[in-house]
Amino acid sequence: MDSIEFDAIIRHPRTIIHIDVDCFYAQVEMLKHPELQGKPLGVQQKNIVVTSNYLAREYGIKKCMSVQEALQLCPEIALVNGEDLTHYRHYSAKILKILHRFTPLVERLGFDDNFLDITSIVQKYMNSGNDSELNISINMEDENPVGKVFGPFEEECPCGCHARLIIASKIAVEIREQIYKDLHITCSAGIGHNKLLAKLVGSLHKPNQQTLIFPCSAAMLLSTIESVSKIPGVGQKTTQLLISNNIKTVDDLRKTPLEALEKKIGIDLARKLKDNAEGIDETVVKPTGKRQSIGLEDGFKSVSLIAEVESRLGALLRRLTELAMEDGRIPVAMRLTVRKHDFNKSASGKRETRQCALPKYLLPSSKSGVYDHAKMLTLAMKLFHRTVDVSKPFHLTLLGVAFTKFEERSSGKNSITSFLRKQVAVQSVLDISSEEGVSDINLGSPMSVNQDSNDGSAMSTTSSPISKSIGTNNQTVDDDVLNEIEPLPKKTRLEVWLSGRRESPSNEMADLRLSPSSPMQLSPKIDAAVLKSLPIDIQREVTRSWPTTSKPKSNNILKYFIANK
DNA sequence: CTGGGTGGCT
DNA sequence: AGCCACC
Incomplete structure (x- = not known):
């Protein structure tokens, strides 16, 4: 021993x-x-x-x-x-x-x-x-x-x-x-x-x-707790693995020789569980430091339109940047999470994630103290397109966005890294301003695209930071990541209208909700016009009924506006 | 007809 | 990037 x-x-x-x-x-x-x-x-x-x-x-x-x-x-x-x-x-x-x-x-x-x-x-x-x-x-x-x-x-x-x-x-x-x-x-x-x-x-x-x-x-x-699933670290999968080997209780675990168990479930897990079965646990209390990631998720029945993805991601990003500001550290990577509707299973599908670096110029400058939400959203949408093939219909049941890595700050705000970061931030602001004109890029107004008037007409006369940066194909020194993004299709009226809606967390599409008792808020006239203005593939996508467990849906665009919660 | 987070391991 | 686990 x-x-x-x-x-x-x-x-x-x-x-x-x-x-x-x-x-x-x-x-x-x-x-x-x-x-x-x-x-x-x-x-x-x-x-x-x-x-x-x-x-x-x-x-x-x-x-x-x-x-x-x-x-x-x-x-x-x-x-x-x-x-x-x-x-x-x-x-x-x-x-x-x-x-x-x-x-x-x-x-x-x-x-x-x-x-x-x-x-x-x-x-x-x-x-x-x-x-x-x-x-x-x-x-x-x-x-x-x-x-x-x-x-x-x-x-x-x-x-x-x-x-x-x-x-x-x-x-x-x-x-x-x-x-x-x-x-x-x-x-x-x-x-x-x-x-x-x-x-x-x-x-x-x-x-x-x-x-x-x-x-x-x-x-x-340990005998008292009976089921192996009560042992911390033994979740659903491990429980099933053990049960398939006829091990249901902690006493079953105890009776199984270590050597036999190692062959069945692997050496590491076997040793841990054999220890745990006797109440032995040498793992140390590991002090929890700062969070390694800060993220937000939103689950829903189904999201099938890019415009709604953009709208929801925008809302998530606005809240996420607030959390990041509270945290105080500087994020350097962004991760997007999606869960696709799984037709095979009635339950939720598996998650897919995509990560990318968060370029420094997207970070809040010491001057404005805010994130450039428009570019953050563009970056998130780039990750989205890397995750979802939008040329085919998609049906998402969850969207999430997270900051996953943080800048190491060796000391306080007077540190050399902080000093340098401020210089970079100021420089990038100047770069953008000089190329686009100070009046056009509103660094002080986060997510202006989504915070503008609810009346979609305002959007038709005022270009959003997103469409602006794409339309002018601006090449600032710090655009090394964003300039790889394939140009987004020019916004349709539907997309503009959708992205212009004011949102509340987890309730982004509240304005679109139709209930049997309330009059429709979207008139059939506008409906038809909006539909006509969509690219043909989107039209098909919007009007196609996709298989569900229930009866087939009618080919009516309105159904996509019905509450999905 | 399953939430919104997190972290660790591979 | 995915899987698994925890609350």
Whole structure:
């Protein structure tokens, strides 16, 4: 037995707390809507109730249940739209700040799931009865843990972990109390000597509770969870792989010899799972740094028109650049995500992504402080054309855009890189201005193409930055990427009209929505004229009925304007 | 009739 | 770039 294995089995040197915010989205929504206090509440994204408060759960509402199902179980449930994650992100950041008061060793999984390695904090309390930096008093006299304890209380482990875990349970109370005091948000906690145990044990008693596990109960806890799918890291695919090998429970996993398992599922996975089955997990708490990507997605029933793709991407990009500004770092790559409608499966198809560099001149200059949204959209559309063959009909069910790499800034805003970047930015502004005329390119007005009047007539007399830059084929020094873009077809009236609509996130086509009870907002006359103005291939595309699971659609352009949510 | 994010591995 | 996983 080597020393690592030795450590894992009879020494338990680390002390880990897992903090899980109770039904996070639902709690945030209850804070936003105090009038819903005491009522069952669900958070809805598209047709899904992604989470609910505990009152709603009493009716049997589960995570990611369809709205219809949820309403059947609990007709009086209040449903709140949770597609915009801004508030959740906000609270998540506040929670992280509180956790950082205790230790920088915080690993986040999602917005509401955190591991803290408090080994050194516990050590300080063990040594001196307090932590000089962490100004929190802990009752060292009481030898009993706070909160629940999983498993029988057996004799102390010779490595001394019992005392450490008991102190940790008191620190967990402090953490939860501080989060509640500052934010009025409740959390549950799990305390153990590794991440696996801390996470699993914390889920035993919720909400607003905490549970400790001593190492001697580890194997028992793992037996208790039964299904292998409960092991963190074992998702749908791995579960199916294991089940196809007749392994359903953790005990099945335990009974399978390592050598046999390695042959079935691969050496790495086999070793990890065999360890986990015994409650062994040596993975470290990896402090979560800055996000590696910042992205937004929008899902929908179907998008088949380039104009709508452009419109939706424009909306996503505007919000994305806001997020990037909040983040403060400078993105240097852009990724586009699409999900194509899959006719073979009733469920959603797989995603495809395309990435490209984000040229420096697209970044906010220190002068204007804004992104050039028009060129960003042009770049995103270039990625789109690289992903989707628009010469054939396409039916997308999701569009996403993300910034995926960020400029390293060695120091603050006076660093040499920052200085150079400003010079470049200013230079590129000058270049554009001198070639196009300052009045034509409106750097200070993001996405003017989409923020112009709702009345499409304005668009016919004012050229957008996009059409301008294409029409003049401008060759600024920094156009090394954009000048490769094949010229977009001149905008049709339909496209102009569509892209000129004011949008709201996830509701871009609201103006186009037709309901049986409301009069049509698009007159048949305009309809025909718009249709005629389309290129012939687009006409065919727009008027073609595409196969669906339901009855064939009529050859009427209006159906493409009917709400797709 | 399945959400909107993230990160890691290959 | 895709797959898988997590919340």
